[in-house]
Amino acid sequence: MIDLKALRDDPDTARASQVARGADPALVDQLLAADERRRSLLSAFEQQRAEQKELSRSIGKAAPSEREAVLGRAKQLAEQVKDAEAQADAAAEELDRLLWAMPNIIVDGVPAGGEEDFVELRQVGTPRDLAAEGIEVQDHLAIAEGLRAIDTERGAKVGGSRFYFLTGIGSLLEMALLQWTLNRLVDEGFTPMTTPTLVRPEIMAGTGFLGAHADEVYRLAADDLYLVGTSEVALAGYHSNEILDLTDGPVRYAGFSACYRREAGSHGKDVRGIIRTHQFHKVEMFVYAPIEEAEAEHERMLAFEEASLTALGLPYRVIDVAAGDLGSSAARKYDCEAWLPSQQRWLELTSTSNCTTFQARRLGIRERTADGRTRPAATLNGTGVTTRWLVALLENHQQADGSVVVPEPLRPYLGGRELLEVVR
Incomplete structure (x- = not known):
């Protein structure tokens, strides 16, 4: 498996490696896009989960007249968190699939071709x-x-x-x-x-x-x-x-x-x-x-x-x-x-x-x-x-x-x- 951080920092070397292998350099861009999507969805999930935790702590402090609304919001947010987690997991799986499909990046001096x-x-x-x-x-x-x-x-x-x-x-x-x-x-x-x-x-x-x-x-x-x-x-x-x-x-x-x-x-x-x-x-x-x-x-x-x-x-x-x-x-x-x-x-x-x-x-x-x-x-x-x-x-x-x-x-x-x- 390649180093994802190195890929982010220097995608051109990875693209050149793919070309030298006779493989598709578009895989590098697919990886970068999948990585960006995973990080974005993970951030959204973590943000919503933090909001959910904060809301859960507030339930016991809510006035009786407000409790039903707070519980309703908590239920709604729980569904959103569950959905966000599923999306983040799916994005992580897709990134993992692409990472396992990517061959090693050749070192300098390796001849190109077949x-x-x-x-x-x-x-x-x-x-x-x-x-x-x-x-x-x-x-x-x-x-x-x-x-x-x-x-x-x-x-x-x-x-x-x-x-x-x-x-x-x-x-x-x-x-x-x-x-x-x-x-x-x-x-x-x-x-x-x-x-x-x-x-x-x-x-x-x-x-x-x-x-x-x-x-x-x-x-x-x-x-x-x-x-x-x-x-x-x-x-x-x-x-x-x-x-x-x-x-x-x-x-x-x-x-x-x-x-x-x-x-x-x-x-x-x-x-x-x-x-x-x-x-x-x-x-x-x-x-x-x-x-x-x-x-x-x-x-x-x-x-x-x-x-x-x-x-x-x-x-x-x-x-x-x-x-x-x-x-x-x-x-x-x-x-x-x-x-x-x-x-x-x-x-x-x-x-x-x-x-x-x-x-x-x-x-x-x-x-x-x-x-x-x-x-x-x-x-x-x-x-x-x-x-x-x-x-x-x-x-x-x-x-x-x-x-x-x-x-x-x-x-x-x-x-x-x-x-x-x-x-x-």
Whole structure:
């Protein structure tokens, strides 16, 4: 939720943010009008209620000849107060509806436009020339099937399309990635968390996932619960309606969970293998920070993601995501995309978002400052690692005989294994 006072003080920034997102700037004016109406009606209600109280106190003092008239006036005023209260409540509800519909205001420098309007910030690493090495490029699924690491056929038999089994070395490789990432995050001051994968509607809505992309979320109607697509949701709800002490610095969590996404609207897109699936595992970084430290924390999480990709020998690029491709909660988002040899394109492996105080306002999360005041905290999130990283690892480290070189940092988690070899 945006800061209503800031909107009143500077509506032009909010209008510009809406335009950059490709959204309707008229929503800002609707909000301002609704806010003005609510304040006006609330003032009228409070004035009439004060008059009602004053009149009530005068009833006992009224002369017998005047009492009937005073009682009549009191009854009339009571109806007026009731009506004024109903109008003020309705105006408050309308303002609240508009506030929940308004996406976060982007920070300075975010590119305007849609999905294709991102700005590439840098490329790191050089993709291998596999043909020059005498390697006939295979995609991750062909490699994995040779290693008996992924079984999509039986995954579809059990769960339907876009489900899979990680088998043998595939399962071990995923666990190695997850554990390696968690250990490094602990060293960086993150508290590891295993989070719920089912959350209440108010938590899902509070994080901003029930807006334009609600059709991506699985809902269990019988229990009125939602399956999370990222542990960001549970970690954002962890401190809902609490006051945090951030005077010693940001609070950082590393959440592990299974994640579920309906992939609505992606029919025919990335149907082969495990690039786009309904279920996967993920380690997610989540940070509560004073708003003044939010941008620095954002850069810190991006640096961790880049260090991970570099350590695993994956060529990648960093993009500054355009405003129209941001979720409703994000004020800025950076993606890291690894090179995918089989398709000669970049594949998103990480995202990290600065949500400023948007989620905190919706979830009632505040911080107590050094001078004793309370105010909304900033929240940030970022990918530690996901199952999808297996795609990039298998393809970028493939060998001519179908084997795969294990990146050095993962070897201790695989019993020292240096090479994943084809199962004959």
